[in-house]
Amino acid sequence: MKLLRKNGLRATALGALAVSGALVLTACGSDDNSGSASSSPSAKTTAAASNAACGDAKGQLLASGSSAQKNAMDLWVKGFMAACPDVQLNYQSSSSGEGIVAFNQGTVGFAGSDSPLKPEEVTDSKKICAGGQGINLPMVGGPIAIGYHLEGVDSLVLDAPTLAKIFNSKIKNWDDAAIKALNPGVKLPNKPIQAFHRSEDSGTTQNLGKYLGATAKADWKYEAEKTWPAPGGQAASGSAGVAAQVKQVDGSIGYFELSYATAQSISTVKIDTGAAAPVEATSENASKAIAAAKIAGTGNDLALSLDYTTKADGAYPIVLVTYEIACDKGNKAATLPAVKAFLNYTASDEGQKVLSGAGYAPIPTEINTKVRAAIATLS
Secondary structure, eight states: OOOOOHHHHHHHHHHHTOOOSSOOOOSOOOOOSSOOOOOSHHHHTTGGGOOOOOTTOOEEEEEEEOSTTHHHHHHHHHHHHHHOTTEEEEEEEOOHHHHHHHHHTTOSSEEEESSOOOHHHHHHHTTTSTTSOEEEEEEEEEEEEEEEEOTTOOOOEEEHHHHHHHHTTSOOBTTOHHHHHHSTTOOOOSOBOEEEEESSOOHHHHHHHHHHHHHOTTTOOSOOOSSOOSSSSEEESHHHHHHHHHHHSTTEEEEEEHHHHHHHTOEEOEEEOSSSSOBOOOHHHHHHHHTTOEEOSOTTOOOEEOOTTOOOTTOOOOEEEEEEEEESSOOOTTTHHHHHHHHHHHHSHHHHHTTGGGTOBOOOHHHHHHHHHHHHTOO
16 A cells, blocks of 8 residues: 655645635535536636636536535536536535445446545446446545534534534533533533534545544544434534534534535634644645545555544644545546546646635645546546
């Protein structure tokens, strides 16, 4: 297994992941299930600004999966179709689990997933990828924000054990002693905690589970799976569904990508990692954690291993990387040109540049160079 050297990766990544302090979410920030086909006049007016190389790409391209990348995908589809009007691209925002199922059933050209393919999913993909298999291409990163709605509390710090107990229904009230200890001087109300989680298989859920499993082992004993494992709490569909509930319900807490918190002005928890100061969920701080990632896949499979236990100053530890899942070989001839053209665009400097303003983090340069090389070999 080939691993990138940590220091080298950090050096290149920090340059590539510089982001502006202001996170500006674009207007296309909803997480509905209507897909992302962007043939609207507004998309075509940006044609001159897009440098996507269309090649022989044409026809309809269907894709589905991760809702975490929905806001990024909206931007990508808009830019790509402005330059390549002969392609009708529709990305169905659902969940990572549903995207992988659709990919392994052969109904989409590629899928989005917030977790790399499992070994059994790779095996299943070989039935669709004639002579090849599905591979993981990291395309967008970012923080999983812990959003909360607690009237009168504008700043909140939690650590991994306390988060684990909240989501595991062990801490049930906002004025619990453990929360008070992390927030001296904050007037916490005697109010029940209403914790929200995803109702469907979700890579965001799995990444939160990986974080809690790595940092709060005594309090979170569940395997990191896409299905929510803990008792209690309330379920909502998609990141947008969880965010909407947190926005509406006083006393609530939930998890979703930063872009959803930014879009709805939802307060987010600072995480006490053991660093010099609690760490806020921002693209810049997530970038510092992603910069320490190592490539765990082999060949053109670029699955990453993230360090959820980081205590580096300013490194936000609850992060995810969304992969585009594609066949390395055996792609359908009718859609292969469009798949390659679109993925080349998302991995391009232009495609990665749009991420920062939407609350995401670009993929580190050293890794993204390998992504581009892998896309070029898709057949």
